[in-house]
Amino acid sequence: MDIEVFRRKKRQFTIFALVMVGITLLSSKMTDFDFIHSLLSIPEAFKWMASNLFITSESLEKMPSIMDKLFETIFLSIAATTTASVFSLLLALLGSQTTKVNNIFSTLSRLIASVFRNIPIVAWALILLLSFGQNALTGYFALFLATLGFLTRAFTETIDETGKASVEALQATGANYFQVVAKAVIPECSPQIISWILFMIETNIRSSTLIGILTGTGIGFAFDLYYKSMNYNVLSLITISIVAVVIAIELVSNYVRRVIL
Incomplete structure (x- = not known):
């Protein structure tokens, strides 16, 4: 009985995860959001922040x-x-x-x-x-x-x-x-x-x-x-x-x- 309940919950979780992945992919497609490009731009973003966002004596x-x-x-x-x-x-x-x-x-x-x-x-x-x-x-x-x-x-x-x-x-x-x-x-x-x-x-x-x-x-x-x-x-x-x-x-x-x- 416990095994059957576990299998049912696992099946429900798998279906839910697949639905969420599908919705995410569809949303990214409709909004032209590129996951690969966003991940590759993270290092550049941190580099820009390091070179621009710092406190100086004038800002103090x-x-x-x-x-x-x-x-x-x-x-x-x-x-x-x-x-x-x-x-x-x-x-x-x-x-x-x-x-x-x-x-x-x-x-x-x-x-x-x-x-x-x-x-x-x-x-x-x-x-x-x-x-x-x-x-x-x-x-x-x-x-x-x-x-x-x-x-x-x-x-x-x-x-x-x-x-x-x-x-x-x-x-x-x-x-x-x-x-x-x-x-x-x-x-x-x-x-x-x-x-x-x-x-x-x-x-x-x-x-x-x-x-x-x-x-x-x-x-x-x-x-x-x-x-x-x-x-x-x-x-x-x-x-x-x-x-x-x-x-x-x-x-x-x-x-x-x-x-x-």
Whole structure:
């Protein structure tokens, strides 16, 4: 019996692998993508980076302005994430099966989460550019709306996974809706909620670099400016600064997760 199950799983995996290979070859054919050429170009790419992307004393003079733009990006990401998390928690409480008020609000909350989450953040930025123009407000709203959709879904699933024993115990004592949420739901879900917020801060800092290119703000604008002027020395400094900040924030975030979880 075990041998037959193993053979069936092996056969399914083989079929799946062949289908994926076929799709990959078909996609490369339709897009004129050459695997051999791409592999042969890798050494040349590294050679170009070694000869162009290095930091000089002149590029280090730009460090103060780069740090200003970088901090602008970080604070914008944090502001968008924290404000979106508040609204996401409210929508999640309405959408969760554990804390929903009625089916109408629950369906509406899940619909908002689904729509906002499935629209890419770049699409939000392009849409908002038509209304607000190239400024920090456009970047903020793009991050806010994308984060709202993602965190609403994440918070809803987190609340749904909450043990209903404590909720039912409080309801049995005559506690109202707000008391149940404050005394049972939030305390039990808070570690996971904080973890999701930290995750989105990391994600939004990376995303806001791309958003900055579109909105003309933050470190993304500086990256685009020096890239178009072909000042690759400063560009390499910007890239290293972004990577260093993202890694530092990720390390802090992981430490906080280990403490609270």
